[in-house]
Amino acid sequence: MSQIESFPDTDAWAAAIAARLEESLAAAVIANGRAVFAGPGGTTPSPIYARLAQADIGWDRIAVTLVDERHVPETSPDSNARLIRDVLLQGPAAAARFIPLHSPAVTVDRAAALAAHALAQAGDRLDAVLLGMGEDGHICSMFPDSPTLRTLLTPTLKPTVLGVPHGRDGAAPPQERLSINLPWLISADRVVLGLKGAVKRSVFEREAEGDPATQPIAALIAAKVPLEVVWTEG
Ligand SMILES: O=C1O[C@H](COP(=O)(O)O)[C@@H](O)[C@H](O)[C@H]1O
Numbered sequence: 001m002s003q004i005e006s007f008p009d010t011d012a013w014a015a016a017i018a019a020r021l022e023e024s025l026a027a028a029v030i031a032n033g034r035a036v037f038a039g040p041g042g043t044t045p046s047p048i049y050a051r052l053a054q055a056d057i058g059w060d061r062i063a064v065t066l067v068d069e070r071h072v073p074e075t076s077p078d079s080n081a082r083l084i085r086d087v088l089l090q091g092p093a094a095a096a097r098f099i100p101l102h103s104p105a106v107t108v109d110r111a112a113a114l115a116a117h118a119l120a121q122a123g124d125r126l127d128a129v130l131l132g133m134g135e136d137g138h139i140c141s142m143f144p145d146s147p148t149l150r151t152l153l154t155p156t157l158k159p160t161v162l163g164v165p166h167g168r169d170g171a172a173p174p175q176e177r178l179s180i181n182l183p184w185l186i187s188a189d190r191v192v193l194g195l196k197g198a199v200k201r202s203v204f205e206r207e208a209e210g211d212p213a214t215q216p217i218a219a220l221i222a223a224k225v226p227l228e229v230v231w232t233e234g
Contacts (some may be wrong), residue, residue, distance in 0.1 A: 013232035018051035042079025108163035141179035
């Protein structure tokens with residue numbers, strides 16, 4: 001199982017994660033003249049994004065995208081793009097190019113195809129990835145019991161973005177979603193999973209021992225994603 005690194009409080013935790021992402025993005029800009037970062041939405045990443053935004057790392061050479069998104073316009077409070085624009089793409093990081101996963105006025109599958117194309121144009125791998133995890137064990141929009149789950153977790157496909165239908169009969173997710181697939185994470189140089197709280201720690205420990213075909217955390221570990229798990233009680 002992946003080691004869990006613990007930090008005493010949210011400030012130390014967010015600073016440690018932001019420093020790792022900054023280091024990988026700066027190294028990629030120096031080595032390749034460009035870099036690609038992908039991050040999550042949700043309630044967890046804001047303090048990390050606020051710190052990362054201040055890094056002096058040549059943001060005009062960096063493309064920023066999402067690991068997942070709801071199929072909603074950016075005006076929606078549920079939009080992960082809105083969080084990225086409001087918190088990460090500020091200060092020095094405002095110079096970065098944003099690649100949204102959602103496209104307005106098309107189906108979720110068409111939006112996914114457009115995002116897959118835009119991401120492939122940005123590069124053949126992600127230089128730094130931040131992940132969050134829901135208390136049901138989902139990362140990106142890889143939801144337990146979703147009909148797209150097994151495809152998203154298939155390690156041998158090419159890196160892409162898939163549309164995820166909303167769950168039936170109250171199952172998650174309540175809205176259509178878009179998600180990068182496991183092969184994008186396999187190809188990444190660095191993947192940091194930021195966890196807060198005792199519940200998420202125990203969910204991670206349980207999921208890490210699970211079935212790689214149906215449990216995203218187990219799939220990442222089995223596929224040898226370069227995963228760093230960084231936790232604070234919060
Ligand atoms: O639905 C989502 O949830 C997860 C976890 O969110 P959090 O609020 O528990 O931090 C997030 O990683 C994902 O990007 C988001 O779309």
